[in-house]
Amino acid sequence: MNKVENILKIKGYDKFKCIADKCKFTCCKGWDINVDTNTYNKWREKDNLNYLLDNVRFIKSHRENTYLIKKETKAKCPLLNNEGLCNIVIDHGDEYLSLTCKNFPRIENNFDYVKELTLSCSCPEVVNIISNMKEKVYIDSNDSLSYIEDLGCLKIRESLVNIFQKEDISIENKLILSYDMLFNMLESDDLDYENLIEFLDNYKSKKYIKEELNKYKDYVNKDTIESLKEINSLFIDIIENYRNVPIFKEALKDIYKFAEEINIEKLFKNWKDFNNLFKEYDNLIENCILSKVLSNCVSDDLEEMIILFEMIILEYLLIRHAVFLKYCIKKQISIQDAKDYIVIFSRIIGNNSEAVIEFLLDMFESEIVEVDYICSLTLI
Ligand code: SF4
DSSP, X not given: OOOOOEEEEBTXXXXXXXXXXXXXXXXXXXXXXXXXXXXXXXXXXXXXXXXXXXXXXXXXXXXXXXEEXXXXXXXXXXXXXXXXXXXXXXXXXGGGSOHHHHHTTEEEEEETTEEEEEEOTXXXXXXXXXXXXXXXXXXXXXXXXXXXXXXXXXXXXHHHHHHHHOSSSOHHHHHHHHHHHHHHHHHXXXXXXHHHHHHHHGGGOHHHHHHHHHTTGGGTTSSXXXXXXXXXXXXXXXXXXXXXXXXXXXXXXXHHHHHHHOOHHHHHHHHHHHHHHHGGGHHHHHHHHHHHHHHHOOOSSHHHHHHHHHHHHHHHHHHHHHHHHHHHHHSSOOHHHHHHHHHHHIIIIITTHHHHHHHHHHHHSSSSOOHHHHHHHHOO
């Protein structure tokens, strides 16, 4: 008997609508745009579309051949017109768009006969949808996917989601607890499926969670100045290559300059007030993290899963620091700043994860950073 495909969607999925020329972070600029082979062949086979091939470059590699739109990574797509609209859509309709362009910001994950549809926070309209949600983001998946046997990664993701659904734990502690959980699994050497379920069940117990978090309580306010220094230099190193990307320039210019010139002791004076004010955005930021966990944390490889989650933590730290620098300059926080930095760091980290992993390798000689280091940057 044929299996019926079950389609699950993240909350708010059907509300998404691209605002095209009105978008200040258009996805047609600032990164490489892939042309999938099917689309490439459609362009090649139709006489009236042949001219589009002049805009494609071919990259041959030992793993797979890739077609990309011919442009510098930072530059805008040559097919975007001066009104910010796509010439392919105008002249031929969106069925001739490459899959990347047609799908973004939609993300599809397939598990056996279940298709999950989620949205990427790299799109400002998605962040707007999330910011209008009063309740937690969810995908109707936990029960529906439990019948797919042996998919340990979905069980791990379910535990991560459960941690982020909890009401009485701060975001920082949720990040630490989740990272600690993944790290402990790595050290538990090849858990079989039954042992994995048993291990993950621990994280449903309030008592167990309290004990785990107690291990890290000494990091709270331990040396905020040192931690701020470390985050500030991490921030400068990471955005160095992106601060001149045209669509990010405006948002990064003043905070980059400020981060380079500021005396950290002065920054420290603002930290406590900022930290209290920033809590106002907990719901928005937690929902963006949840949305990323649902879209990204689906790897069968535990090390890969840890790196994926590490990227989420890094994004959080950079967003928090960017909003903090803005607060130091303007003496206030605006929801728009928070939303803009969510989009920007989602693109810088999420879409350039290979470059970020290389950066971590250079700095720490490992792609996976120790829990203690994560605590020292997060629990300040
Ligand atoms: S980033 Fe989102 S809203 Fe902006 S152009 Fe792309 S899909 Fe549309």
